[in-house]
Amino acid sequence: MKMKNKYSGFIWLVVLMCALATGLSFLDRQVLSISIIEIKGELNINDTDYGLINTSFLVGYAIMFTLGGILIDRFGSRKGLALSVALWSVATFMHGFADNFYEFALFRFILGVGEGGAFPGVIKAVVEWVPKKNRALANGLAIGGSAFGAVVAPPLTVSLMDSVGWRGVFFIVGGIGILWTLIWLFFPQAKSENNHLNKELSNNRSDVPPLRKQLLGLLKSKEAGTFILIRFLLDPIIYFYMFWIPKFLNETKGVSLEIIGNLFWIPYLALGVSNIFGGFVSDIVLKKTGDVNLSRKAVMGFAALLTASAIFVRYTDSVGVIILLLSSAFFAHGLWITNYITSIGDMFGKNSSSTVVGLSGTAGALSSLIVNPFMGVIIYRFSYNPLWIYAGVMYSVAFIIFTLAIPRIKSISNSLTKSIRDERV
The missing domain is CATH 1.20.1250.20 (MFS general substrate transporter like domains)
Structure with a gap:
């Protein structure tokens, strides 16, 4: 019984990490929408350029929305979600080095590719780890992290811009995502820790x-x-x-x-x-x-x-x-x-x-x-x-x-x- 209680607590830690991941995904994509107010004058980016930069994000996002679930099903949520968060976090970090439209478009595309695997990844993690009776609540909490990320993005971005500039904001929020990835990799594979759920999932897929x-x-x-x-x-x-x-x-x-x-x-x-x-x-x-x-x-x-x-x-x-x-x-x-x-x-x-x-x-x-x-x-x-x-x-x-x-x-x-x-x- 003690092992079961300990295991149950760990399941909700997984859900918390998933909520943080979706929160970071919305935080990272929102930083540019705030910082563009200063970037546009400094780098001479007009409305048409900004529209194309956002389009490059959507191209990457659309590609991985289709493929992300397939890849994460193949490699599992531990590896799949780690790769996804690491990729978009590095892309966010690289925004801080961008000096022109083309570099922003490239880094925005990579950001979209990474973030396209976010929601398939957290949904997969919930399915792997959480018993069926608790999955609705777990999914709500995991996906709800995105709203929290969107809430904190405007005040956090403006505050950081005042102290470290717009480039520094991208370095900081990208670094947080990289830290999340390192912590996530310490979590065990769900397959080895959650065999009773894997049996249930196998039956569901039959x-x-x-x-x-x-x-x-x-x-x-x-x-x-x-x-x-x-x-x-x-x-x-x-x-x-x-x-x-x-x-x-x-x-x-x-x-x-x-x-x-x-x-x-x-x-x-x-x-x-x-x-x-x-x-x-x-x-x-x-x-x-x-x-x-x-x-x-x-x-x-x-x-x-x-x-x-x-x-x-x-x-x-x-x-x-x-x-x-x-x-x-x-x-x-x-x-x-x-x-x-x-x-x-x-x-x-x-x-x-x-x-x-x-x-x-x-x-x-x-x-x-x-x-x-x-x-x-x-x-x-x-x-x-x-x-x-x-x-x-x-x-x-x-x-x-x-x-x-x-x-x-x-x-x-x-x-x-x-x-x-x-x-x-």
Whole structure:
């Protein structure tokens, strides 16, 4: 019994390390969105250049979102996650040596390649280490670390820039990631320490169709296609928020770097809270009504309406009102994404949920990759206004598509698996 308790404590230490990893991933990608305010003048980087730099990140991210899970499944979370964090941390560190557009684009691409393995890695670690009865909580904590990283990024970046300059910020946050990697490598392989879970996982995988059949079958599924399309439409909005808002506030609203650092963490805190709150409310509705469709869509519909707050950012110069509107939009996204992912689990079950999440994530990254360069051009030639309108309208469009294409959220896992197995490929 003592060994079991000791082992249980170690499991939650693994979860803590996973939360730190996702927190570092969002911290590292956010540093440039804050420091670009100073970098652009020093290195003569314009909006179009900045859009292309962000695009280079998305190229690497899209590549590894597809391949990361396969590689981490092959090598395990210990080696796979260590390689992922080490790669993006070294890339972050190298940002501090960048002197021109091309060097930033290269290091940003490598950062994207590394970070593309972050979420597949932590999800794999949770599956390897955590018993099934605790996995929902463990996943919530591990993935929730990303919101914490986004919260601390603005004030930490501004504070460090005041003391060590923008180059020093990249050296410090990159070094923290390298330290995380060294600590992680002291953790044992899950396979040798968690054999009872490996047996469970092996049993879980026994009824999964071959990869090629599974992918082709899902791509032919209307339901999977709907989830993929929704991410394709909405993910550019999130990258607009992450990459462009600090610059927008500084250039169009006259908000100083110090104020951005002091206040821009608030919308990300709203996002982190709503990730948890969205699941909590949905579960309450489900318990009271027994209706999965109602419980998920009620929250998603409300979230879609709330995202319209983004449209009004362009009409005010009050920093307080802007932060309130942004917090509402971020809060709405948290409600939306929690129930979006939960709906995938409701419909596709254990056999295909991760694959659908991966395919939709890749679609979102590719969409952002296509759209992001045009954001810089739109801002340079026109203004930010078209982007704010898109951000405020598109969630409602996506919700209408979701409701029409999937009238009822219900499990299709068994029927889909059977049809995939029976189909000749």
